[in-house]
Amino acid sequence: xxxxxxxxxxxxxxxxxxxxxxxxxxxxxxxxxxxxxxxxxxxxxxxxxxxxxxxxxxxxxxxxxxxxxxxxxxxxxxxxxxxxxxxxxxxxxxxx
Numbered sequence: 624x625x626x627x628x629x630x631x632x633x634x635x636x637x638x639x640x641x642x643x644x645x646x647x648x649x650x651x652x653x654x655x656x657x658x659x660x661x662x663x664x665x666x667x668x669x670x671x672x673x674x675x676x677x678x679x680x681x682x683x684x685x686x687x688x689x690x691x692x693x694x695x696x697x698x699x700x701x702x703x704x705x706x707x708x709x710x711x712x713x714x715x716x717x718x719x
Contacts (some may be wrong), residue, residue, distance in 0.1 A: 625718025627680040634677055639666055641716065657712060667707065683717050 632651045657665075668686065678706060687710055694706035700709050713719075 625716070627683065627719070630680075631678045632677045635666075638678065642666055657708075661709075665709065680717075683713075684719055686714050687719065689715075697715050 626638065642664065645657075650662070668690075690706060690710055690713070694703055694710065697703050
């Protein structure tokens with residue numbers, strides 16, 4: 624299931640439920656999994672600390688682009704790989 628397959632916005636509850644149920648395998652890494660706390664951190668980054676009920680497809684794309692920009696500013700190669708995995712996971716999850 625892709626989050627933004629037929630919708631332009633999703634609720635926070637829908638995103639949280641999808642993260643809990645979705646297979647956390649990162650594409651292209653052959654069974655590398657994200658733990659539940661890591662997926663929960665991704666939710667907080669997308670929706671922020673304030674109580675927001677919905678997010679839009681364009682905001683989701685901008686979030687992924689922002690993570691990509693941060694990845695290029697990191698000098699540690701292992702941290703870059705982790706950021707790259709998060710980007711691939713979020714793209715696959717959102718259907719982008």
